[in-house]
Amino acid sequence: MDDMLTLGRQVxxxxxxxxxxxxxxxxxxxxxxxxxxxxxxxxxxxxGFLHGGVISYxxxxxxxxxxxxxLGPAVVTSEFKINYMRPATGxxxxxxxxxxxxxxxxxxxxxxxxxxxxxxxxxxxxxxxTITKNGQAQK
Amino acid sequence: MDDMLTLGRQVxxxxxxxxxxxxxxxxxxxxxxxxxxxxxxxxxxxxGFLHGGVISYxxxxxxxxxxxxxLGPAVVTSEFKINYMRPATGxxxxxxxxxxxxxxxxxxxxxxxxxxxxxxxxxxxxxxxTITKNGQAQK
Amino acid sequence: MDDMLTLGRQVxxxxxxxxxxxxxxxxxxxxxxxxxxxxxxxxxxxxGFLHGGVISYxxxxxxxxxxxxxLGPAVVTSEFKINYMRPATGxxxxxxxxxxxxxxxxxxxxxxxxxxxxxxxxxxxxxxxTITKNGQAQK
Amino acid sequence: MDDMLTLGRQVxxxxxxxxxxxxxxxxxxxxxxxxxxxxxxxxxxxxGFLHGGVISYxxxxxxxxxxxxxLGPAVVTSEFKINYMRPATGxxxxxxxxxxxxxxxxxxxxxxxxxxxxxxxxxxxxxxxTITKNGQAQK
Numbered sequence: 001m002d003d004m005l006t007l008g009r010q011v012x013x014x015x016x017x018x019x020x021x022x023x024x025x026x027x028x029x030x031x032x033x034x035x036x037x038x039x040x041x042x043x044x045x046x047x048g049f050l051h052g053g054v055i056s057y058x059x060x061x062x063x064x065x066x067x068x069x070x071l072g073p074a075v076v077t078s079e080f081k082i083n084y085m086r087p088a089t090g091x092x093x094x095x096x097x098x099x100x101x102x103x104x105x106x107x108x109x110x111x112x113x114x115x116x117x118x119x120x121x122x123x124x125x126x127x128x129x130t131i132t133k134n135g136q137a138q139k
Numbered sequence: 140m141d142d143m144l145t146l147g148r149q150v151x152x153x154x155x156x157x158x159x160x161x162x163x164x165x166x167x168x169x170x171x172x173x174x175x176x177x178x179x180x181x182x183x184x185x186x187g188f189l190h191g192g193v194i195s196y197x198x199x200x201x202x203x204x205x206x207x208x209x210l211g212p213a214v215v216t217s218e219f220k221i222n223y224m225r226p227a228t229g230x231x232x233x234x235x236x237x238x239x240x241x242x243x244x245x246x247x248x249x250x251x252x253x254x255x256x257x258x259x260x261x262x263x264x265x266x267x268x269t270i271t272k273n274g275q276a277q278k
Numbered sequence: 279m280d281d282m283l284t285l286g287r288q289v290x291x292x293x294x295x296x297x298x299x300x301x302x303x304x305x306x307x308x309x310x311x312x313x314x315x316x317x318x319x320x321x322x323x324x325x326g327f328l329h330g331g332v333i334s335y336x337x338x339x340x341x342x343x344x345x346x347x348x349l350g351p352a353v354v355t356s357e358f359k360i361n362y363m364r365p366a367t368g369x370x371x372x373x374x375x376x377x378x379x380x381x382x383x384x385x386x387x388x389x390x391x392x393x394x395x396x397x398x399x400x401x402x403x404x405x406x407x408t409i410t411k412n413g414q415a416q417k
Numbered sequence: 418m419d420d421m422l423t424l425g426r427q428v429x430x431x432x433x434x435x436x437x438x439x440x441x442x443x444x445x446x447x448x449x450x451x452x453x454x455x456x457x458x459x460x461x462x463x464x465g466f467l468h469g470g471v472i473s474y475x476x477x478x479x480x481x482x483x484x485x486x487x488l489g490p491a492v493v494t495s496e497f498k499i500n501y502m503r504p505a506t507g508x509x510x511x512x513x514x515x516x517x518x519x520x521x522x523x524x525x526x527x528x529x530x531x532x533x534x535x536x537x538x539x540x541x542x543x544x545x546x547t548i549t550k551n552g553q554a555q556k
Contacts, residue, residue: 017183017190020159042155051156052216053196053205060191065448072411077191078384081220081359081498081545083525100543101502106356106410108500119527123299126517126525128498128545130408132384153409177501217523219408220359221500222386225380239404240363243497245549247361247404265378265386267406269496269547271523294459297470298437308530320433329434330494335470344470355469359498 002071004028009064011073021054025065026094031102033065035095039088039115050088050115059096059111059127066097067107067131078106080129088124090117105133143167147204150212157200160193164204170238172204177231178254189227189254198250198266201248205236206246206270217245219268227263229256244272282306287341289351296339299332303343309377311343316370317393320413328366336373337389344375345385345409350398356384358407366402368395383411425482428490435478438471440522442482448516450482456532467532475512476544478523483514484524484548495523497546503511505541507534522550525551 012018016053021043027034030036037058039041045051059082068075113125147167151157160182166173176182176189176197184190198221207214236250252264286306290296299321315321315328315336315406323329337360346353375389388406393400425445429435436459454460454475457530462468476499485492514528530542 009186014185015190016183017192018184019528020181020478021192042159043155044155046150046153051154051196052199053192056195056199057190057192060195063193068225073247077223079220079222079357079386081218083517083545083547084216085520085525100500103502108357108502110265125519126527126545128500128543130500143347174306176317184321218496219527222378222406222408224381224386240401242363245494249404262379265388267404269361289463292463293468294461296457296462299470302517320437322488323435324428324431329474330425330481331434331438331470331474334477335468336471338469338473355501356499358501359496359542361496 002029004069008104013073021057023058023061027050028065028069030069031066031099033062033069033097035062035065036092038092039090045113047077050093051097052064052084055084055088055093055113055125058093058113059125062097062111063127064131066109070099070107071133074134075131076134078130078132080127083126084125086115086122086124088115090115092116093124094138107131107132141168143208160196162197162200165233167208169202169208170205172201172208172236174201174204174234175231178227178229182185186226191223194219194223194227194232194252194264197232197252198264201234201250202248202266202268203270205238205248205250206275209241209246210244210270210272213273214270215273217269217271219266221264221266223264225254225261225263226273228253229254231255232263233260246270280307282347286311292402299335301336301339304372306343306347307388308347309344309346311340311375313340313343313373314370317366317368322411328371330362331404333362333366333371333391334360336371337403339376340373340389341387341407342409344377344387348377348380348385349383349409349411352412353409353411356410357407360403360405360406362403364393364400365401367378368393370394371402372399419446421486439516440475441476443511445482445486448483449485450479450486450514450551452482452512452515456505456507457524467510469501472501472505473499475510475530476542478527479512479514479528480526480544480546481548483516483526487516487519487524488522488548488550491551492548493551495547495549497544499542501542503532503541505532507532509533510541510551511538522534524548530532
């Protein structure tokens with residue numbers, strides 16, 4: 001495993017909420033991040049689908065990671081927008097984030113979230129957002 | 140407690156993810172929904188703040204509730220956008236959602252999320268989104 | 279007329295596109311901006327309604343103004359999201375923008391766009407976005 | 418020229434605002450739309466760049482076209498989000514829109530807007546939005 005992924009996983013292990021969800025960083029390199037969350041019963045809503053809040057968590061976190069991959073580790077998600085397209089069912093979701101444009105202090109990033117059953121992937125949501133260096137945004 | 144809030148709480152109790160987070164529906168009437176989530180250690184990120192994914196969960200769920208308050212219970216969140224403004228610290232967050240415009244099949248809704256410490260409230264995020272009757276959207 | 283509104287109108291007069299549309303700054307103070315665009319034939323789409331692009335222009339520009347009212351004149355609109363709610367018909371649209379949260383380098387702002395017929399106002403769209411000091415964003 | 422592009426251009430010619438801007442539909446097929454707008458003086462802001470409102474117009478209109486390419490002609494843009502990444506300078510902008518997911522009544526679409534100088538293209542903005550069949554949304 002390369003150093004960047006190792007470091008990214010160490011950070012994820014320091015996020016109690018990510019640990020609670022069972023999230024796993026499965027890819028992390030400059031301009032790319034991949035986060036996996038199991039579709040387990042405790043993460044569902046009342047109809048047996050993965051709760052939308054888990055999907056938005058995955059989008060938010062994958063976006064922050066990918067922004068950090070080009071801006072450095074001290075970043076925050078300033079904002080994002082997500083469209084839900086299909087209920088998420090199956091074994092797990094994979095959030096794949098990429099950088100569309102990186103500036104000095106901000107990066108515009110995108111994230112597609114797939115529900116995976118066996119080897120079949122279904123796109124269930126897509127997000128677009130802004131990652132900002134800490135201290136440069138409103139925070 | 141009125142019937143609508145009682146019913147809303149029953150639905151929330153059927154969402155394992157909401158139970159996992161300790162979310163509580165503190166207000167629910169036509170055009171208004173209020174959801175409370177405790178800021179506890181298991182919901183934090185690596186810097187000791189509430190994880191952004193918990194905030195986006197609260198926005199997503201409060202938006203769905205408020206949309207359902209005018210469109211009926213069979214609704215989904217089609218999409219939303221969230222701006223994070225301050226790290227959330229304190230005792231709990233309160234997500235307050237309102238309906239901006241309700242049509243036959245869709246409602247455009249807004250949600251402000253406050254971090255509460257004692258009696259002091261700080262706006263930490265704001266969201267805007269579309270709630271759609273199930274079967275009318277892409278799902 | 280106060281100095282801030284006068285100054286704002288001078289800037290608007292320097293925007294050829296705003297002049298082309300016939301936009302008028304009708305209010306401008308710290309944390310508040312109001313922009314008016316006539317609903318004239320040349321700005322319509324094929325069904326006789328004001329083109330959505332005019333509404334998004336009004337949102338974009340009113341958001342930039344209101345952000346500039348708290349951050350200073352050298353700002354750009356980093357991003358915004360708009361929900362269209364009703365076709366815009368009548369005499370003109372009014373975009374009313376406010377600041378939700380202002381930080382050092384960014385402001386999160388909101389804008390409601392009303393279609394006005396005589397004295398009747400109808401909310402036809404709502405937007406939320408981020409205004410950033412020039413040089414601090416990705417640009 | 419194929420029938421779909423011909424039909425699309427006829428519709429664009431019926432939009433007075435698109436005619437005013439000098440917009441041209443340069444591509445239109447199932448799941449794809451391309452709209453071109455010249456960067457001329459009348460469409461600029463006070464710093465000599467193309468006005469952001471023109472870019473948001475192009476995003477809005479290209480998104481509506483591409484949604485209509487899979488849902489049929491009677492569609493509206495329900496909402497979209499746009500991130501501006503670079504000032505637009507050069508000869509013209511090209512908005513390229515694609516469909517991410519099409520359902521029965523809605524399509525989630527994406528649009529990248531490039532500023533073109535000679536043969537060099539620079540991505541200047543990116544948008545994501547929802548196109549809805551008329552009568553199914555809130556309108």
